[in-house]
Amino acid sequence: MDQEFSMRLSMSEVKDSSATKTLSAAACWSFFGRKHKHKCNGSKDRKDLLLFEDSVSLAYQQVQKVDCISLRPVLILGPLLDMVKEMLINEVPGKFCRCPLKVMKASQQAIERGIKDCLFVDYKRRNGHFDVTMVASIKEITEKNRHCLLDVAPHPIERLHHMHIYPIVIFIHYKSAKHIKKQRDPIYLRGKVTQRHSKEQFKTAQKTEQEYSRYFTRVVQGGILATVNQEQSKVLWILNCLL
Numbered sequence: 001m002d003q004e005f006s007m008r009l010s011m012s013e014v015k016d017s018s019a020t021k022t023l024s025a026a027a028c029w030s031f032f033g034r035k036h037k038h039k040c041n042g043s044k045d046r047k048d049l050l051l052f053e054d055s056v057s058l059a060y061q062q063v064q065k066v067d068c069i070s071l072r073p074v075l076i077l078g079p080l081l082d083m084v085k086e087m088l089i090n091e092v093p094g095k096f097c098r099c100p101l102k103v104m105k106a107s108q109q110a111i112e113r114g115i116k117d118c119l120f121v122d123y124k125r126r127n128g129h130f131d132v133t134m135v136a137s138i139k140e141i142t143e144k145n146r147h148c149l150l151d152v153a154p155h156p157i158e159r160l161h162h163m164h165i166y167p168i169v170i171f172i173h174y175k176s177a178k179h180i181k182k183q184r185d186p187i188y189l190r191g192k193v194t195q196r197h198s199k200e201q202f203k204t205a206q207k208t209e210q211e212y213s214r215y216f217t218r219v220v221q222g223g224i225l226a227t228v229n230q231e232q233s234k235v236l237w238i239l240n241c242l243l
Contacts, residue, residue, distance in 0.1 A: 063237040066166065072236075073099070073138055073148040073165060074228055075157070077208055077216075078172030079180050079201035083188040084224060085149050092225060097146045099138055101131040118163050122152040135163060147228060154212040166238065168231045169217045170224065171209060177202035 074096070076084055088096045101124075104111070111130050114120040121133040133152050141148035150167060160167060174180050181198035183189055193201075213219075218227050 063239055066236045066238050068166070068232070068236055070142040071145055071147045072232055073142060073150050073160075073167040075150040075152065075154075075167045075169045076172065076224070077154060077169065077212070078205050079174055079198075080172075080183060080189065080193075083185065084172065087188050088149065088224065095146060096149055097141045097144075098149045099133055099141065099151055101151065102134050102137070103129050104132050105129045115159070121150075121160060121163075121165075122156045135165070138165060147232075154208060154215060157212070157215045161238070166236060168228055169215050170227055171213070171216045171219045172205075172224075173209075173219050173221055174202060174205065 085096075085098065089098065103126075104123075105128065111120065111123050111132065114132070115123075119135060121135060121138070123133065124131045133150065138148050138150070147168075154169075157167065157169060177195070177198040180201055181193045181195060183193060209216075209219075217231055220227055
């Protein structure tokens with residue numbers, strides 16, 4: 001079997017994500033490959049329970065069922081994120097939407113106060129201003145029956161839980177920097193990934209996985225759309241202390 005698999009989101013996957021078939025690890029090589037019609041979902045399932053508790057203590061925690069009336073936000077972590085987000089938005093129009101960042105010229109103190117007051121989720125400092133992810137922006141997108149693609153670091157996930165926002169957190173796993181460097185796509189990844197860039201991204205991904213894996217809903221090598229659909233359809237159980 002050729003070691004590339006089809007990751008372009010076809011209309012057949014949009015219509016029936018349940019048709020996704022798990023291939024062998026050898027088949028999950030190129031995230032953007034298109035040589036086969038198969039969909040690859042090389043994922044490691046995790047129960048959507050207690051997203052950030054150690055597994056040892058899970059059986060002793062009190063949980064409560066949460067009814068998700070609207071679509072849950074999606075946080076994708078790992079290398080080559082911008083290309084993955086662009087692919088989802090372009091190939092599944094109307095289902096995914098990037099969370100807009102609000103440009104704010106304010107003091108650091110004012111931004112931190114907004115986070116404390118549960119108005120902001122996260123922020124990035126730019127030249128002379130802050131790019132802020134607002135709670136209102138997330139809710140506005142989800143209320144329109146779309147998945148909000150979050151552009152935040154992993155550390156605000158627990159903050160989101162306390163705001164009663166429960167994102168689907170998907171970590172894209174690559175075997176090595178070489179694996180990242182070999183990715184190709186004529187639409188979403190036009191230029192080659194340099195060796196330096198691939199090494200940097202792989203190192204960052206390893207650190208993210210080491211420090212934040214307890215927050216991950218799923219770890220995948222492909223099948224992003226199918227994974228989102230599956231997690232959205234699951235019953236969501238949350239620790240009582242977060243409600």
